Amino acid sequence: MTNQSQSVMRLGSLSWEEEKSARRDDKRILRRFLRNRPAVFSLITLAVIVVLTIGAPLFQRYGYEQIDLRARSVLPNGDHWLGTDRVGRDVWSRLLNGGQVSLVVGFGATLVSTLIGTVLGALSGYYRGWVDMVIMRFTDVFMTFPSIIIMLTLAAMLPRSVWTIVFIIGALSWTGTARMVRSQVLSIRELDYILACRALGYSDKRIIVVHILPNVFGSLVALVTFAIGSAILTEAGLSFLGLGVPPPTPSWGNMLEAARNLDILRNVPWMWIPPAVMLVLTVLAVNFIGDGVRDAVDPRMVI
């Protein structure tokens, strides 16, 4: 049972019938999503990518750090499916393990940014007044400045690791979430059941966490999906510039970095085409899923 229906039951403001219709709504959303063919196809693609990357050890014949100096820059063949790089590491296995890093950063950074954005947005929308004023001006400043510039500065200053990248991307990508949560909370807080909560003497924290936020999450799903795609791209971008995930750990971004070398770009295309394809495929899939989710949750948005 979801948080939402628990809070509904505890409040008793909705009848049993109405709760059943809420659950039927959930089913209708799912059915609308499943009717969206590009979104479903993307979901399958993404699932395949996730399985391949998480189960990387099952699908690879060589370790991703295993150097073989006798097999440098080998063309794709039956043994090395995508060939090898300049020190003889298997590109296929680096691609799968690099995908792990990209997905971890994508999901991790989105978790961080959603957390920050939800807290700031909820405070802003619930308390209004000067709290709202301060938080929203703060958000404006962050929205004005291209965040990748700050990310580059931070990436240069902080110790380099996957978790630093997760933190940097998460800490600078929350503005959209904060605005969205704020606008939702602003309207929900005026509803009658919140008034009932206040009359019952619930604390602000309990009202926000238990009674308001569960109702915000529905509209947040699409935003979160897009955020994952953009975090994956940001990681790849930082790594491409040599400021992201430090080698020898592979990520799609730092595999692409090899293409900055004109010689590799020209003569060893199997080193950079696979990560480019995977990156675009993953982000396209995530964006299509986001579109599908948004249309399913809020059919009025269909153009």
Next chain:
Amino acid sequence: MQKYILRRIVISIPVFLAITVIIYGLIEIAPGDITDYFIRPELNMTNEAEDEIRARFGLDQPVTVRYFNWLVNILHGDLGYRFTNGQPVGSTIAQRLSATILLAGTALVIGAIVGVSLGIFTALHQYSKWDFLLTGVSFLGISIPAFVAGIIALYIFSIKLGWFPSGGMRPVDREPTLITSIQHLALPALVLSLAPIANFMRYTRFSMLEVIRADYVRTARGKGVPENRITWRHSFPNALLPVITLLGLSLPLLVVGAVFTETIFSWPGMGTLYLEAVNGRDVPLLMGMNLVIALVVLAANLLTDIAYGLADPRIRYD
């Protein structure tokens, strides 16, 4: 109107100050300071010597004092000197800024013209084959990052087909002429314009679709105005209004795109300079560039608001 412009400028001042605090704070919380540049492991430097260096650069003072000194300096136009080679930060940035303005400006012009044209075309032919095709391609355009598009373009058009030089701003072996300059500019500018084209197209299409369903367009059609005139005199100017906002909003995107495009095409602009600064831990240069970027973005937002106010008489200024 003047009052409105003045107020918008006044509102920008606290935002600018907040940005300077962030820029300064970022550098301040980073581990290490200028003494790292003078430490030679073989010299075995004492703590006193380190403190002396700190005092010489004013680092022994509290952070607020240093922030205000820095702020006063930048307001006088003094951005300090680079750590790595001692050259003034201001003139270094000025040199590189012109190259980026050339690249990003070309990309923005291409993006706006091509994007708006395609947007109007697809809106007028909604649900046609072309509409589906172009909308699909634009979805691809906003999903493919600049660095992937840049690598692919470089591989296909410079290396495989040999149509364009593979990087830089001018040929190494000859005097630059107008033709060589355009050859060098074309590919990076086209790559950088992909995202703006997609954005302008989606935005214009949406806005045009809304306008051509408006009552006054139906009225115009009802009283027999020719279809061409309805499109260009009645719909187009109104559809273009929200697109003005996109001009200002595109700037941060162009800055980001420029970092990648310049890196791939070895374009000697702000993007490559920023990476030099980051990789060399050149703190004064980093702060200077952050400041310039913030100012440019703020100015663009301001101009966008004012332009929007001028273009749309329905906007009220009180």
